[in-house]
Amino acid sequence: MPAPDADTLADLEQRLSWQAATPKPRLVISASALHLYHECPRRFRYLWQLRLRDPGASPDPLAAREQEGADRLGAADLGTLAHQVLAGLDFAGLRGNPDAWSLPASLQSLALADQRDLERFVQTALESDLGAEIAAAERVESEVSFSLRIGDEPNWLEGRIDLLCRGKDGPLIVDWKTDRVAPESLREHAERYHPQLWAYRAALREEGDAEPRTDLFFLRLGERVQVEPQAGNEADVAAVFRGIRAELLDVTGPHRGCVECPFKSHCRHAKQAEGNFDAYKMIEPTPAPYRPSGD
Ligand code: SF4
Secondary structure, three states, X not given: OOOOOHHHHHHHHXXXXXXXXXXXXXXXXXXHHHHHHHHOHHHHHHHHHOOOOOOOOOOOHHHHHHHHOOOXXXXXXXXXXXXXXXXXXXXXXXXXXXXXXXXXXHHOOOOHHHHHHHHHHHHHHHHOHXXXXXXXXXXXXXXXXXXXXEOOOOEEEEEEEEEEEEEOOEEEEEEEEOOOOOHHHHHHHHHOOHHHHHHHHHHHHHOOOOOOEEEEEEOOOOEEEEOOOOOOHHHHHHHXXXXXXXXXXXXXXXXXXXXXXXXXXXXXXXXXXXXXXHHHOOOOOOEEOOOOOOO
């Protein structure tokens, strides 16, 4: 093959420099998608890339329930409604008088068991020491939107902080959780939210706020878990964006997240466990290269 002439070389160099300068597309994910990918890249793929519907989650839980003629709400829908109710709760006004609160009329057509669940979540939050701290705060905001740039690439994380209050001990971020979790697994379960909570803290810092505390409150157990920052949190968030860009969307096998996954009856990884997840509960979902023909 003859050596390329000077013009060909110049053309090649120009193309290479053009390629290097081509900007990467923006990648925007929500804080809940971040958590989902961290939990299981394959589940992320089902929900966010293949746009499969989680049977327990709808954008409008009440309308979906009526449309489908379902009795009980799915777990994710119950969580959505619990967040809506808690976002409108007047902690200061109801402190010491939780019976003054009643379920909004729009939710009184729900199945009685779902109504009782929502009422119990509210009572638990109001009567907790966290509820007392929120009630005593100088300023309380719910559903605080944020947008956070991650790293040097056009990676953006967007989301909403459930509740942010400011009192004598500085800012406090509260994330309400309706997860079903055994008391003995609570601490370990809470640690899975580290990347998401790092993002909330980083977003507030970018606004020039003081370093906030971050608390998870598990409404089913009435347990408050304070989550301290960890050295690897930022790297974990960056790894999620790298993984999505590189299409690392598969996992190497069943893992603990499969137990409550809505896709477990279809997913080949869950099928490997043949209904016995005990042996897999402690395995982290290790991302493996995405293969389009995998399913
Ligand atoms: S069943 Fe397990 S491996 Fe499959 S998507 Fe769900 S969590 Fe992921």
